[in-house]
Amino acid sequence: MMSAEKHSPEDVALSLTLAIVRSSPAPLLLLDGQLNIIAASMSFCAVFSVDEAQLTGQPLYALDDGKWDIPELRSLLTATMSGEGTPPARDVDLKQPQRPVRHLIIQASQLTYLDLEQTRILVTVSDVTQAWADATKKEESARAAHVLLQEVRHRVANSLQIIASVLLRNARTTTSEETCGHLENAHHRVMSVAALERLLSTSEHGDINVHAYFTKLCENISASMISDVDQIALIVEGGDGVVEARVSVSLGLIVTELVINAIKHAFPDGRPGVISVNYNFHGPNWVLCVRDDGVGMPSKAPVRTGLGTSVVAALAAQLHASVEITPEHPGTQVSITHTRIALVENEPETASGPPTGTRTASSAIRNQRVEE
Missing domain, CATH: 3.30.450.20 (PAS domain)
Known part of the structure; x- marks a missing residue:
């Protein structure tokens, strides 16, 4: 073998x-x-x-x-x-x-x-020919959808401005002061959403720059409600960041209600003053403050529970935020505070902390408590 x-x-x-x-x-x-x-x-x-x-x-x-x-x-x-x-x-x-x-x-x-x-x-x-082709097709579809969405938002903004104009015209022609006030408030609320849709129509990612949004919003309110800008100044501070569109809708409506309320009640008899809108981020937490240096809240005045107050409370609840009204000297400050993570107390306040009169929190996060 x-x-x-x-x-x-x-x-x-x-x-x-x-x-x-x-x-x-x-x-x-x-x-x-x-x-x-x-x-x-x-x-x-x-x-x-x-x-x-x-x-x-x-x-x-x-x-x-x-x-x-x-x-x-x-x-x-x-x-x-x-x-x-x-x-x-x-x-x-x-x-x-x-x-x-x-x-x-x-x-x-x-x-x-x-x-x-x-x-x-x-x-x-x-x-990777087919993978590239699929990715390219997906990107083109996403771009087309984004362009369509921007166009829709642009048209929505135009429609809202038309509605706001009709409300304002009716407010100026009505003989009832109460009806006029309601129509003017409705006009400002619609303009708040219209300004948001206008910004969204030019946004790349659907997020809103808070400072730009509040600035545009306050410019619209000032143009329609403040006859002498040297008498009442409306300024926007802070807000260097972006938020989701759904959050910005509620924030814009809150600012609209609080600013209009300050214009109507904080400066009687031609009193001059300043209204400031301040928005500060602290990681996932934020504080929105609307402050005026007007006459403040009379100690014996009954608690106001009008539509504007109810709107602010409801919008704050949607954002899981609390509302705090603080008497200032002079004036009044309303703070909308959203706390997602509880921070350590008694830490020194940082330079980017909230304005005077709000509840403060340190930027040093230790014991974290996430609230749903």
Whole structure:
């Protein structure tokens, strides 16, 4: 009986390497030091519709009648052959006649093994053509939807301004002071939402810059309710940040109610003064303050529970915030405080802390309590 043929360890190692490359589920090429193809995986042959027998011994750059002779691929293999580590993958566009361009991500690494005199390069090819096409289609759809949404918001803002104009015209023609007041308040509320929709129509991500929004809002209120801006000044402070659109709606309506209330009641008999709107962030927490230096609240006056007060209370509740009215000297301050994380008490107040008269909280967070 003849003994089984024995193979050298080198032959066994090479055979094993070729078997692993050929059976790989990823498209692979094994190259020698002259960048000739030693082996190709079956997945590579399937993806690029080639026969492995035709690939073996062929120079890589001669593949597909030279279509693989691409500057990016040459740069990748030159860097790989230099032996200075594994270079980053390259994005390569493979242009084939009468076929769409194929987008490939190609990686190459020089194999390290005992026979260092025999250079071997392993090339991995990922065809991301369909993934890129899907991503591009998704981005185009998102852009189209964003443009449509901006257009809708622009039209909504225009419609709201028309409604506000009708309300204001009716307020000026009615003979009832009470009805006139209600119509004017409704006008300002509609204008508050219209200003928000106008900003949203130009927003890239659907978020609202608080300072810009409050500034525009107060400009509208001032133009329609303050006949002499030198007599009553309406200023916006703080608010350097962005909030979600749904939050800004409630904040804008709260500011509208509080500012209108201050204009109507804080400066009787032509008294001059200042109304300030201040919004400060403290991480996830925030404080909105509307303050005036007017006559303040008479100590013997009954508690007002009008529509404006109810609106502010309801909007604050939607934002999971509390309302605090603080007598100032002079004037009054109304603070809307949202606390999502309870902070350590008795810490020194930071420079970005809330204005005087509000409840303060340190920026050093220790014992965190998240409120739903």
